[in-house]
């Protein structure tokens with residue numbers, strides 16, 4: 001029966017030479033040659049079987065892709081370039097070598113598309129469910145990282161794509177907006193975040209960090225066809241799906257008015273008064289967050 005070392009050997013055979021990693025895999029730590037004068041941005045994100053994916057429903061390759069893409073999306077949100085990743089997988093004992101290989105292949109495919117290299121990792125098996133963790137290392141390469149702290153009263157609020165209903169499948173198959181994030185950062189965005197928890201949670205996060213408020217124009221919020229399809233099945237409106245569903249992985253950002261050729265659509269304005277509001281047909285009401293939050 002194949003064991004952990006068969007998998008590690010297989011992973012090593014997959015690795016390509018690179019200018020970033022000084023050594024082939026096989027030592028206790030990877031050694032990276034980091035470009036002089038560039039910043040290193042670091043993030044980590046974990047995915048739990050039964051919460052972020054379902055190992056009975058989703059293919060291991062799709063699970064691997066999503067695990068990597070969530071981290072690549074965080075790079076997009078700061079306008080930085082993903083350079084390297086370190087991954088861990090806790091596999092459910094008895095799932096087999098092929099499942100692990102497919103999961104790793106999914107992670108590597110997603111990373112390859114963005115020029116990011118998996119430079120290290122760890123694996124183990126246990127009686128528990130699958131847990132996949134990716135640590136991402138990003139670099140700026142000449143672009144100042146965009147944070148959640150810079151939104152100014154009067155800035156426009158933009159979103160790069162339609163929202164809602166990602167649970168119908170897009171939460172597994174989305175493409176991280178890395179190139180858009182770079183363009184937005186270079187255009188002079190004042191703040192940015194990727195929409196993982198839903199607009200009604202992520203916009204307040206951004207506003208709190210910037211010490212500002214926001215007013216959204218309901219008629220301008222782009223609603224995904226999935227939100228409409230989902231609304232036909234449940235009692236929730238397409239707009240509520242667009243506002244509250246998580247895992248869209250579009251970018252939400254702010255920029256001063258008058259900057260042209262920005263990706264996405266204008267959906268609102270940053271205000272000096274705190275609080276996030278919805279404006280619809282001359283009526284203004286407070287936006288109550290209903291997006292995803294892990295209970296403890």
Ligand SMILES: [Mg+2]
Pocket residue numbers: 073074077193194196
């Ligand atoms: Mg994020």
